[in-house]
Amino acid sequence: MIQMTFQAVELPLAKPFAISRGTRTAVTVVRVSLTEGEFTAVGECTPTAHYQESPQSVCGQLELIRPQVEQGLSREALQQALPAGSARNALDCAMWRLDAAKQGKDLWQLLDMPKPVSVITAETLSLDLLENMANAAAVAVAGGAQLLKIKLDREQIIEKVAAIRAAAPQATLVVDANEAWSGLDLGSLFQALYELNVAMIEQPLPAGNDNDLVRSLHPVPVCADESCHERGDIEGLRDRYEMINIKLDKCGGLTEALAMTEVARQFGLRIMVGCMLGSSLAMEAALPVAVQAERVDLDGPIWLAQDAEPALRYENGEVWL
Structure with a gap:
């Protein structure tokens, strides 16, 4: 018999995090715990208002499905029992971890995948004044960051990127508009x-x-994030994107994320793996996708005032396992 519990947990941020849609000083995650006999496993998700989710709505979904889970709902059946999104993600990841624990394995062994020593991850530059973003870039690369992800809106796009490039001449730069560039001259912008x-x-x-x-024209590869949630979205994106960003909270867990990597390859799309703000508990679950991705953005924990334990180690622009 499986026992399922869940709770919403507010995690204060070490500093404000700003994107084109707003600024946050804390993030509320939902954690699901599954216990079977001597084994306990936990999954974490981050409900996202932009996708019509809240901690309350996610907890409501979990409460409704609790009887099925405690009666032995399989991970395969879960994919149809809940829609893609945060609630399914937390449960799916907890189920993966519980299966691994019961077999005396870690997640890598269960998936029959080699465990890497480390993975290069982006360090995000929060949307801010030009001078502040350039200073943040200089601090990041001085601390070892190799890949910078720049949050932008419609203001001073090229000026901000130029200042960051000057501050971080050797770093790999990616930019994220979070849907903010409607009506702009994309051709000129992409070329610049x-x-x-x-x-x-x-x-x-x-x-x-x-x-x-x-x-x-796309002289720089364009990646679908908000446009791509699950595998069924991928085929229709091929005429406008070169890459997709797979996030466990969007697609509903590791099971769907692994399936998305296969479908993306079939359609010739490159892969990025990303995250919402959250703890190492959430980032660790995405690492089996990250090792198959061209770009990795799993820096959520570095924004937290305090991470969950056991915490992943972030150092020199990499997440260490």
Whole structure:
């Protein structure tokens, strides 16, 4: 018999985190615990208001499905029992960990995948004034960051990226507009970012309103984030994106994320793995996807005032296992 519990936990941030849609000083995650006999496993998700989620709505979903889980709902059946999203992610990851624990294995052994020593991850530069973002870039690279992810809105796009490039001449730069560039001259913008040696542009236009990407030249690969939630979305994105960003909270867990990597390859799309703000508990679950990705953005814990235990180690631009 499985016992399932869950709770919402507020995690204060060490510093404000700003994107084009707003600024946060804390993040609320939901943690699910599954206990079977002597074994206990935990999964974490981050409900996202942009996807019509809240901690309350996620806890409501979990409460409704609790009887099925405690009666032995399988991970395979879970994929149909809950829609893609945060609630399924937390449960799916807890189920993976519980299966591994019961077999005396870790997640890597259960998946029959080699465990890497470390993975290079982006360090995110929060949206801010130009001078502050350039200073943050200089601090990040001085601390060993190799890949910087720049949060942008519609203001001073090229000026900010140029200042960051000057502050971090050797770093790999990717930019994330979070759907903010509607109505801008994408052709000129993409060319200017190419000349600044930007390696990737993430979600420049709103999901569902990204047809202009078909008509624009892409000297820099463009990555779908808000436009791509689960494997069924991938085929329809091939005419406008070169990459997809797989996030466990969007797609509903590691099971779907692993399936998405296969479908993306079938359609010739490159892979990024990303995250919401959250603890090492959430990031660790995404690492089996990260080792198959071209770009990795799993820096959520470095924004927290205090991480969960056991915490992953972030050092020299890498997450160490």
